[in-house]
Structure formats: structure tokens, C-alpha cells
Amino acid sequence: MTTDWHMLTREPGLPALYAKAATRRKITGTSLPDSGLRCWVDVEPQRLAAYRNVCGFDDNSLLPPTYPHILAFALQMQLLTAREFPFPLLGLIHLGNRIRVLRPMGGLHRARIGVKVQNLQPHAKGATFELVTTLDDQLGTLWEAESQMLCRGVKLEGEPVEEALASTLALTQIAQWKAPSDIGRQYARVSGDYNPIHLSAASARLFGFPCAIAHGLWNKARTLAALADHLPAANIEITVQFKKPVRLPSQVALLASAAGSSGALQLIGDGDLEHMVGHWQPVT
Known part of the structure; x- marks a missing residue:
């Protein structure tokens, strides 16, 4: 087209x-x-x-x-x-x-x-x-x-x-962080994305969510910030799939494979709840 x-x-x-x-x-x-x-x-x-x-x-x-x-x-x-x-x-x-x-x-x-x-x-x-x-x-x-x-x-x-993204690479935890209750509002102020499901529990409930959830692109950005020492500055493709939403507030852990031109990542929460999976590789 x-x-x-x-x-x-x-x-x-x-x-x-x-x-x-x-x-x-x-x-x-x-x-x-x-x-x-x-x-x-x-x-x-x-x-x-x-x-x-x-x-x-x-x-x-x-x-x-x-x-x-x-x-x-x-x-x-x-x-x-x-x-x-x-x-x-x-x-x-x-x-x-x-x-x-x-x-x-x-x-x-x-x-x-x-x-x-x-x-x-x-x-x-x-x-x-x-x-x-x-x-x-x-x-x-x-x-x-x-x-x-x-x-x-x-x-x-x-x-x-x-x-479905799948990887056979061994993953180890390399970082963890808290997603505070106001991170949706913080991210909205810098991104312009004021979707109600991210802003508060009250506004999220209007759309069927029991509480506010983190923006998917904040999860990806926060992950890539933690992986900065693992990844090249260019000639890289990074793909993720969003799984279960990150409810606010909560704590998450980032698992990744060893540094290299290709690798895999996983963002998990309590009880090994899978929030995001992905991989990186050189641009083909």
C-alpha cells in the first residue's frame, strides 16, 4: 500500500x-x-x-x-x-x-x-x-x-x-525497581499520554481496571535505561511484548542474558508474574 x-x-x-x-x-x-x-x-x-x-x-x-x-x-x-x-x-x-x-x-x-x-x-x-x-x-x-x-x-x-517471543538464553536478574503509585502521572507529564488507565485508581476503574497501571512504554524505557551498559548505541533492534500490566504501586525485577550483540530480557513482578518479554539483535 x-x-x-x-x-x-x-x-x-x-x-x-x-x-x-x-x-x-x-x-x-x-x-x-x-x-x-x-x-x-x-x-x-x-x-x-x-x-x-x-x-x-x-x-x-x-x-x-x-x-x-x-x-x-x-x-x-x-x-x-x-x-x-x-x-x-x-x-x-x-x-x-x-x-x-x-x-x-x-x-x-x-x-x-x-x-x-x-x-x-x-x-x-x-x-x-x-x-x-x-x-x-x-x-x-x-x-x-x-x-x-x-x-x-x-x-x-x-x-x-x-x-510469541521465546528465548532459550539463560537469564539472570540484573536490576529491580519500584513502580510508584504516581509513575503514570509522572510519565504523562513528560510524554503527553494522559490515558486515564495510568493516572489513578479512580480513573482506571472507569475502564475496567482495579487500579492504575504503568504505561507500557515507561516499562520499556525503564528497562532500556537499566540495560544501557549492555546495548550498543546504534545498529540495534529491540522488540518487546507486553504481558500482564504492572499495577501501581509495585516492584519489578529485570532479567537479561549476558551482554552481547544479541540477547533476551524479561520483566517480572511478585510471584514471577510476567509483565514484559523481549530480545535485542543487530538490525538486519
């Missing part, structure tokens, strides 16, 4: 997009739009510093490998609340995420973000699609990602195909 790209002159405003999201509750179709959005964005030092602090990244000259998601969030919101997008944004479930750092992301002050959707597939609970995001500088693509999203209740023809 060829993407019909639209270039924006400035980042969209989030308050209006949240208002649109709040009024969209119905599935309106079973096909994805072929349009994508692009926009040049600035890397703001204060916001980047706050993100490092919330996610545990060291202050260095490189963008954290998950930070382009923050730069892209407003564009993603505009794409997923557009009239031609068939699924309501509220209620989408983030099943997995893959990022590829193609070149070192150092000294970056301005970059072009691109977002589109693709690969609609049947799922046992509805349908999945990929939210694709890219980060370009003047030389070309620096970083790219696919987030697999689930919309419950969509009915598509075909047999569901679910990919």
Missing part, C-alpha cells in the same frame, strides 16, 4: 485531540487509511531532561532509544483521531513494540517525524494493526518503530496469527 503523506507545518495541539478521542467510542470500519503525517519537531532540552529523570536514563549526548516516541506522540494522536481512522483511540491495547536505532542519535536538535498505520490482521479478541513511526534527520532515517495495537470487537475474515 502506497502512503499518501501529508506534511504539517507545526505539531498538533493535544487538548483538542483528547477532546476528539473522548467523543469517539464506535468502530466505523474495517480498513485502515492510506494517509500518513509528517512534521519537523524540535528536541527541547528541558523536556528531554525530565524524561531522562522519569525513565532512569543517564544524561549524555544521545537521545534515549525510546525518546522518539515522545517526539511523535502528538502526530500519532492526530492520525488515530482522524475521521478516516476506523477505531476509537480510547480502548486500544498496546500489545508490543519494536524499535530500530539505525545510527547514533547524538547532537540532534531538530528532526522529522513520520507516522502511519498498516498491516491490519485478525486477532482472537478483535483486530491488530501496526502504528509505524520514523525519525529522520537531514541525512535520512535515524530511527524507526512499529507498535502493535489491538482493537477489541473488530471482526475480520481470516485466521488469527499471534507471534
Whole structure:
């Protein structure tokens, strides 16, 4: 499918997009739009510093490998609340995420973000699609990602195909940390993602959760911050699947294989409850 790209002159405003999201509750179709959005964005030092602090990244000259998601969030919101997008944004479930750092992301002050959707597939609970995001500088693509999203209740023809990440590598615990009760609000302030399921127990209960849960991308970012000494700065692909949500507050442990060009990771909670699994490898 060829993407019909639209270039924006400035980042969209989030308050209006949240208002649109709040009024969209119905599935309106079973096909994805072929349009994508692009926009040049600035890397703001204060916001980047706050993100490092919330996610545990060291202050260095490189963008954290998950930070382009923050730069892209407003564009993603505009794409997923557009009239031609068939699924309501509220209620989408983030099943997995893959990022590829193609070149070192150092000294970056301005970059072009691109977002589109693709690969609609049947799922046992509805349908999945990929939210694709890219980060370009003047030389070309620096970083790219696919987030697999689930919309419950969509009915598509075909047999569901679910990919499970599995590893035979030996894992040992390398870190543990607390996910405090307010981490959802902390992450929302630096990311712009104010999904009610992450903010408080009261707002989470409105969407069927007994308590607030941590953002999946905070779990991944906090994990990659802990793995910083294990991973190269570029030519790396990092894939995770989100399993059981991290309820707030709680404590989690990170298990990983020995440092190397390829490896595996697992984030677990009390009783060895599996929250996230993943692996890293060189970009192919």
C-alpha cells in the first residue's frame, strides 16, 4: 500500500485531540487509511531532561532509544483521531513494540517525524494493526518503530496469527525497581499520554481496571535505561511484548542474558508474574 503523506507545518495541539478521542467510542470500519503525517519537531532540552529523570536514563549526548516516541506522540494522536481512522483511540491495547536505532542519535536538535498505520490482521479478541513511526534527520532515517495495537470487537475474515517471543538464553536478574503509585502521572507529564488507565485508581476503574497501571512504554524505557551498559548505541533492534500490566504501586525485577550483540530480557513482578518479554539483535 502506497502512503499518501501529508506534511504539517507545526505539531498538533493535544487538548483538542483528547477532546476528539473522548467523543469517539464506535468502530466505523474495517480498513485502515492510506494517509500518513509528517512534521519537523524540535528536541527541547528541558523536556528531554525530565524524561531522562522519569525513565532512569543517564544524561549524555544521545537521545534515549525510546525518546522518539515522545517526539511523535502528538502526530500519532492526530492520525488515530482522524475521521478516516476506523477505531476509537480510547480502548486500544498496546500489545508490543519494536524499535530500530539505525545510527547514533547524538547532537540532534531538530528532526522529522513520520507516522502511519498498516498491516491490519485478525486477532482472537478483535483486530491488530501496526502504528509505524520514523525519525529522520537531514541525512535520512535515524530511527524507526512499529507498535502493535489491538482493537477489541473488530471482526475480520481470516485466521488469527499471534507471534510469541521465546528465548532459550539463560537469564539472570540484573536490576529491580519500584513502580510508584504516581509513575503514570509522572510519565504523562513528560510524554503527553494522559490515558486515564495510568493516572489513578479512580480513573482506571472507569475502564475496567482495579487500579492504575504503568504505561507500557515507561516499562520499556525503564528497562532500556537499566540495560544501557549492555546495548550498543546504534545498529540495534529491540522488540518487546507486553504481558500482564504492572499495577501501581509495585516492584519489578529485570532479567537479561549476558551482554552481547544479541540477547533476551524479561520483566517480572511478585510471584514471577510476567509483565514484559523481549530480545535485542543487530538490525538486519
